[in-house]
Amino acid sequence: MEESDTIITLIGTKLAKIGNEFIFRGTAKDCEPCKLNRTCLGLNIGSKYRINSIRKGGKLECFIHDCGVCAVEVIETPIRMSIEARKAIRGSKIVYEPVACNYSSCENYGICHPSGLIRGDKFTVVEVAGEMPGHCRRGYSLKVAEVKRSERS
Incomplete structure (x- = not known):
């Protein structure tokens, strides 16, 4: 894996487990006022991603995820x-x-x-x-x- 393949995004803390895969479906209406939405929404709609690592820094508040979000490193999978x-x-x-x-x-x-x-x-x-x-x-x-x-x- 090349360094340029890694993307940093935010994901719900309950979902943030190394190896988890997900398909990015796009934005939710509740994401619009959030100041962090560019970090969350910088993925390709319809693409599949795998979480490779969880970044240090703790949990952030989120309008969608009741337990907040945390920063993770993902790669787009084939x-x-x-x-x-x-x-x-x-x-x-x-x-x-x-x-x-x-x-x-x-x-x-x-x-x-x-x-x-x-x-x-x-x-x-x-x-x-x-x-x-x-x-x-x-x-x-x-x-x-x-x-x-x-x-x-």
């Missing part, structure tokens, strides 16, 4: 998703387009429709994990890849 096989090249830039499929009972539905992503989000392929498990009912040629957001939302 997102596992399906991509068209022809685009599955390590280092390539892709634009997220959800797979046109409504088979919510499919074992791969979560990989084809990752939580928190929006059509048009831009990513870089970090790793191609291989073929999709099982058979695609729609007949798509897909691969499983790990991607990282390449532009802020």
Whole structure:
């Protein structure tokens, strides 16, 4: 991990445990008047983060978290998703387009429709994990890849 990958943010003290992962969903209305909201809200909406360390300095008051917040160091973790096989090249830039499929009972539905992503989000392929498990009912040629957001939302 490079030093530049580390981001300092604030998180509820009850959630601040090394190794915890979360998807940043964005701002809450109660965050608007807070003078610390730039620290909390400097993450990419829809991206997944892992807490790597908890900073010293104690707890701060928060309008959302009843036990306050504390400073933590996080890194954005890769997102596992399906991509068209022809685009599955390590280092390539892709634009997220959800797979046109409504088979919510499919074992791969979560990989084809990752939580928190929006059509048009831009990513870089970090790793191609291989073929999709099982058979695609729609007949798509897909691969499983790990991607990282390449532009802020």
